[in-house]
Amino acid sequence: MRSATLPIRKVLRIVEEEVGRWRQPAVTRVARINRDAFRVLISTMLSLRTKDEVTSAASRRLFALAATPQNMLRLSERQIAKTIFPVGFYRTKAANIRTVCKQLVNQFGSRVPSSIDTLITFKGVGRKTANLVVTLGYGKPGICVDTHVHRICNRWGYVRTRTPEKTEFALRRTLPRSYWTRFNSLLVAFGQNCCIPVSPHCSWCRVKPYCARVEVKKSR
Numbered sequence: 001m002r003s004a005t006l007p008i009r010k011v012l013r014i015v016e017e018e019v020g021r022w023r024q025p026a027v028t029r030v031a032r033i034n035r036d037a038f039r040v041l042i043s044t045m046l047s048l049r050t051k052d053e054v055t056s057a058a059s060r061r062l063f064a065l066a067a068t069p070q071n072m073l074r075l076s077e078r079q080i081a082k083t084i085f086p087v088g089f090y091r092t093k094a095a096n097i098r099t100v101c102k103q104l105v106n107q108f109g110s111r112v113p114s115s116i117d118t119l120i121t122f123k124g125v126g127r128k129t130a131n132l133v134v135t136l137g138y139g140k141p142g143i144c145v146d147t148h149v150h151r152i153c154n155r156w157g158y159v160r161t162r163t164p165e166k167t168e169f170a171l172r173r174t175l176p177r178s179y180w181t182r183f184n185s186l187l188v189a190f191g192q193n194c195c196i197p198v199s200p201h202c203s204w205c206r207v208k209p210y211c212a213r214v215e216v217k218k219s220r
């Protein structure tokens, strides 16, 4: 359910101003340097359950060795795992990266598909990754809902949902379309620096006058 009172445009204007002071999320930086759907796809796969700095460094090391599906397949699973270590679940991710690259080469002419429905059929690719590929890789509309977006939208009272997937569909109904592609980058940076998971910085948060602070029991 959507909050009737949250002035979303005003709130996002504030978030946009605040975020300018902070470092951008790892996958956003990858996309800024090189809008390439393959790099966005692989970096996002690496980023799951992994700190941003670790994702950035692992992406750089891996793309220095291979930045296309064909070149990636020249690396063994072991080499990929060694290169991306210490990202979370690096062995599983190395195996998934090879599987995805095989599919790309064999079924898609080495081109990353730009459809969410096709992308989520790939091993290790969920809606979050698929949405990020279409938005950052192709500039197409999509809303990538990760743990930050899910948490913040619920704290604001903008949605009332139990899972990121439900949040995505609630946002698709309510969020002005002009914000879809940048929503994730904005809220990830905001969630890493201000509206953090445990004990958010409500005392200096400029969004506070508009925020319902749902389920925020402890803040600083």
Ligand code: SF4
Pocket: 155, 156, 194, 195, 196, 200, 201, 202, 205, 206, 207, 208, 211, 212, 213, 216, 219
């Ligand atoms: S007031 Fe607190 S809960 Fe609300 S957005 Fe700001 S930091 Fe998050």
